[in-house]
Amino acid sequence: MSQPTTGLGIDIGGSGIKGAPVDLDSGEFLRERIKILTPEESSPAAVTDIVARISDHFPETARGPVGITFPGVVQNGTIHTSANLDESWVGTDARALFTEAVGRPVRVLNDADAAALxxxxxxxxxxxxxxxxxxxxxxxxxxxxxxxxxxxxxxxxxxxxxxxxxxxxxxxxxxxxxxxxxxxxxxxxxxxxxxxxxxxxxxxxxxxxxxxxxxxxxxxxxxxxxxxxxxxxxxRNTAGSVGAALAAAQGLEVP
The missing domain is CATH 3.30.420.40 (ATPase, nucleotide binding domain)
Incomplete structure (x- = not known):
């Protein structure tokens, strides 16, 4: 099976949550990204709602891979640290939460790891x-x-x-x-x-x-x-979203 050529990347940060469809051949956005301010109560439920809204904003990506970053340690889709978001994230199975929210499997990884990719x-x-x-x-x-x-x-x-x-x-x-x-x-x-x-x-x-x-x-x-x-x-500041989409397309689940 060939690797997808497009994917949706969503980058969760302490101040904003950003997403856009990504051309995986060039690393460029296919449409202007959407950014929603991170809610003051940055609980799993509140952030997941925004992730779903961003996914719904790009219906053309509905069949493609979805990568999502998180500002903390992520192992096998589970969050282990959350320095700049609500502490209730620690121990949360973000992969399961986001998969349910967007209606298809997702890849979850640390935000800086995504940017480095x-x-x-x-x-x-x-x-x-x-x-x-x-x-x-x-x-x-x-x-x-x-x-x-x-x-x-x-x-x-x-x-x-x-x-x-x-x-x-x-x-x-x-x-x-x-x-x-x-x-x-x-x-x-x-x-x-x-x-x-x-x-x-x-x-x-x-x-x-x-x-x-x-x-x-x-x-x-x-x-x-x-x-x-x-x-x-x-x-620049698009690297997180681009790297998330790339990781999802490559099937990377960062251990």
Whole structure:
């Protein structure tokens, strides 16, 4: 059986839930994506309702694969951590929940893992050998490792303890906005330290930076002093949706 050429990707985040049909040959959206704000009460029921609404918005994808990301550890479709959504997600079988909501099987994976798959297939890490570290800077910090083209799932390096703090509580772009930091203050006081710690931990050959703030990469990436090449994600904030659709089409259920 040949691999599907289109799929639906839905990216669940702490601030918004986004989805679009994806051309799996090019990694591009086939229609303008829809974004719905993540509800303040981000319970499984509330988020699943939005997932169903997004799926219904694209009836042309009804027979195709569906991939859905989650900002936390996902093993065999079950959520094990939920730092930026309601804690009631922990222990939830998201695969079963979403499958029922959209009326067909889905693939569920960590949001940064999905972004890394997309960047490795279509974006900044395409053709790169060795170890690629993906970091998504947003409400929190998502991370993913791809080694010689193979994903190492659920790394969660955004929750490393750095200088006595959970890393994302100080170094995410959400923390930058919360604390009113300029780009130079964010880099010099927080982001530089975070990336130095993580590159000493995994010794990557390339770091790719995604998330919403990657649109302004020229304002902060040149300020970093690292031994590892660091570049913005080419797919920017679409990588999660694209990678989710790709994972579903490939039949990947990240362990």
């Amino acid at each position: 997309a960047e490795s297939r279509y974006g900044a890490a395409k053709g790169v050998r060795g170890t690629v570290l993906m970091t998504t800077l947003g409400t929190g910090i998502g991370t993913a490792l791809v080694v010689d083209g193979r994903l190492v799932p659920n790394t969660e390096f955004g929750h490393l303890e750095v200088d006595g703090h959970d890393a994302e509580s100080r170094a995410s772009s959400g923390a930058k906005e919360r604390d009113g930091l300029s780009y130079s203050e964010w880099v010099n006081e927080r982001l530089q330290r975070y990336y130095r710690v993580i590159e000493d931990l995994v010794w990557p050959d390339l770091i790719v930076v995604g998330g919403g703030v990657s649109r302004k990469a020229h304002k902060f990436l040149p300020l970093l002093d690292l031994r590892t090449p660091i570049v913005p994600a080419i797919l």
